[in-house]
Amino acid sequence: VDRCVAHIDLDAFYVSVELLRRPELKGLPVVVSGSSPRAVVTTASYEARKFGVHSAIPAARARRLCPDAIFIPPDFVAYREMSQRVMALVRAAAPTVEVAGLDEAYLELTGMLSPRAEMRRLVSAIRDQTGLGASVGIGPNKLVAKVCSDADKPAGFLQLTSAEARTRFGAEPPGLVPGIGPKTQEALSALGIRSLAALAQTPEATLVERFGARLGPYLRRRARFEDDGAVSSDRVRVSESRERTFPEDVRDPAELERILTRLAHMLAEDLEQSERRGRTVGIKVRLDDFSTHTRARTLPGPINDSATIAAVALELLRAFAPQRPVRLLGVRIAGFEERASKQAPAADGAGKPQLALPV
DNA sequence: TCTGGGGTCCTTCAACAT
């Protein structure tokens, strides 16, 4: 049975939602980002990208790169609402859909007579009913589908086999492929491996030696565009957190405790509303040198009240007693109790190893 | 000049159980 998977990705999603409300900005460089001195760009319009403004760069740098850009603060409520409208259309197009963020989804199309036509219809439906543009990739697995949707945007539509993907992207750096980030790419480069083709041809033993028994073979499979990961609808949240980066580092312990208490309340509010309880409460502390530290404690039973979360979090913070100015503080809960579950068979599709690479 | 917020999952290590 030949698999067929599609990946659909909304083009410049946040910016596009903003342009629906403010069409007079169409054609201009538009950037969605927070305004704090430490904010980063969440999305840039294609006009802004010409100036080198991309997601994840500091907003201050974006302003220098493109002083004429229109900066708009993010409105996640609007994006979530629009995302739900789009995903309803996506789910109507295939029985198995994996939503992978507000602006993208995988569709299992195996066995479908005309996947291309179906995806064309879906893109049209999204455009007609929401005004948003989307790019589509189709392939024998999620990896090929994802790389294809990315390669051709905006308004892309690309279908490749694994062999075709190897040919087309062989000269690209390994980081083109999802799952190979900056650290891994750097480690590969140190081995002289600077392209997907080179990675695909590297003996497995070499990669195992450097990256371990799981990550090594995984990297080689990625470069060969092999992927047996399942398109899985029902994914359950494993943890939930609230965190804040301060405009300026905070040293005062009392101030940190007030902030942590507030974060605990925000987290608890959500948990109580959705009637979820967890056993593990943790904190996250990022210091001025950007080192990140976490501390956690598992309680005898599940809880979700703000008093308990705050109490545990404060204890953890006092025990950690940061010795440097703090840039970010967060609180997290995990270990949720089973939800009145219709047990799923946990049909795992091959894990995705990721490894810490010293140096 | 730095580097958000919300997540997932992997690895390592220690403690403990079998």
Add this chain to the structure above:
DNA sequence: TCTGATGTTGAAGGACCC
């Protein structure tokens, strides 16, 4: 009883993703 292999849990740190 001692020792080793092996599994489970929890904690901490990281890599990576959108």
